[in-house]
Amino acid sequence: MKNTQIKRQGDSIPAQARRVFKGKIFEVWQWPQKMYDGSTHIFERLKRPDTAQIIAVVGDKILIQRQKQPDRKRSFTSLPGGRCDDKESPWLTARRELLEETGYESNNWLLWKQHKPVSKIEWTIHTFIARDCILTGKPRLDSGEKIKNKLISFVEFLNLTEDKSFYDPQLVIVLLRARHDARKKIELYNLLFKKHQ
Amino acid sequence: MKNTQIKRQGDSIPAQARRVFKGKIFEVWQWPQKMYDGSTHIFERLKRPDTAQIIAVVGDKILIQRQKQPDRKRSFTSLPGGRCDDKESPWLTARRELLEETGYESNNWLLWKQHKPVSKIEWTIHTFIARDCILTGKPRLDSGEKIKNKLISFVEFLNLTEDKSFYDPQLVIVLLRARHDARKKIELYNLLFKKHQ
Numbered sequence: 001m002k003n004t005q006i007k008r009q010g011d012s013i014p015a016q017a018r019r020v021f022k023g024k025i026f027e028v029w030q031w032p033q034k035m036y037d038g039s040t041h042i043f044e045r046l047k048r049p050d051t052a053q054i055i056a057v058v059g060d061k062i063l064i065q066r067q068k069q070p071d072r073k074r075s076f077t078s079l080p081g082g083r084c085d086d087k088e089s090p091w092l093t094a095r096r097e098l099l100e101e102t103g104y105e106s107n108n109w110l111l112w113k114q115h116k117p118v119s120k121i122e123w124t125i126h127t128f129i130a131r132d133c134i135l136t137g138k139p140r141l142d143s144g145e146k147i148k149n150k151l152i153s154f155v156e157f158l159n160l161t162e163d164k165s166f167y168d169p170q171l172v173i174v175l176l177r178a179r180h181d182a183r184k185k186i187e188l189y190n191l192l193f194k195k196h197q
Numbered sequence: 198m199k200n201t202q203i204k205r206q207g208d209s210i211p212a213q214a215r216r217v218f219k220g221k222i223f224e225v226w227q228w229p230q231k232m233y234d235g236s237t238h239i240f241e242r243l244k245r246p247d248t249a250q251i252i253a254v255v256g257d258k259i260l261i262q263r264q265k266q267p268d269r270k271r272s273f274t275s276l277p278g279g280r281c282d283d284k285e286s287p288w289l290t291a292r293r294e295l296l297e298e299t300g301y302e303s304n305n306w307l308l309w310k311q312h313k314p315v316s317k318i319e320w321t322i323h324t325f326i327a328r329d330c331i332l333t334g335k336p337r338l339d340s341g342e343k344i345k346n347k348l349i350s351f352v353e354f355l356n357l358t359e360d361k362s363f364y365d366p367q368l369v370i371v372l373l374r375a376r377h378d379a380r381k382k383i384e385l386y387n388l389l390f391k392k393h394q
Contacts, residue, residue: 011269021218021225024241025317028220033268035340043268044221046243071230071240072208072316118315119269119364120222143232167316169366173373180377 013045013122025049025083047122052093053081053168055112056104057131057192061151063102064160068146076165079127080149090126098130102149103137106130112191115170127171129192154189210242210319222246222280244319249290250278250365252309253301254389255330258348260299261357265343273362276324277346287323295327299346300334303327309388312367324368326389351386 017031026048033043056063068075082097084090091109098104108131115125141147160166161175178185214228223245230240253260265272279294281287288306295301305328312322338344357363358372375382
């Protein structure tokens, strides 16, 4: 699989840290941190499983989702994706979630971006592009998902910037730049739709 | 204090949740969640103190910071601000942090935006605008801060979109829209610099 722009990562939990709590999703780690005046304070960071999400290209369309979750009041727009299981590589997660949530598969993957959203949490969101997706089955949703998949045009994809329920600010930034810069728009279009095999 | 656009908030921790861990910054809460198929799973969310940050207007300039922290390798660009102490209102935090970190004070405050960055964390970033700031003292930094304050023009402020170390994607989105839409640019300029008293 090809691998383009890897975005800056935040800092990791230092080697001397110890884990003080392990929950269902989050782990809490602490360590003594030397301060600028020579004193020491206990610092704290979290770990959680990474997330893999997919921009799935189907012909000249992009697959997006309207989604509900049992603990969230409002539905929201998202890309297919989910949490990496223990020891599961982000790419394996991406392929598994794409198939489970949408029934689509691809043989043409690109790891597009990696982003760490919160400085105090060791947590990376891996965004993949899955080109030339082919429908091979039906979605198999788990008990915590209500998902409607929808194919949208490139222009509609760019207009996700105006969807207040779309949850990924990093992608909104990329889409806004593409909407306002003809060269960036063509680059994004080619990245998604041009034959790369 | 005036209060304009309050942005959508994420969901809160439900009333039946119980706290299973309390760390230095983060608390971990869990509850039994009914799923769509009638089964029950343990769900988990975090709480952390809110953050207050300030767009400080000094004459026709904006005050920004280059900052280092003892547990982060790289310096980064930020707005003045910090964590709300226990029981401290975000506005009080904003005034305290502005004075401590920069030595500036204002009598012309606006709560501009409130944003919840991560759906699984009960944590709100409150962004204030402090107009007509006046220097009343010297910064008094704590042992975990190395901060250089800098006054920049409105155009330089808009160009924070190109500073890869600037940490606030929500503000980048606002600035990108203003850069590419003359009406939004004027609105933002007036919001910051026009006499509102």
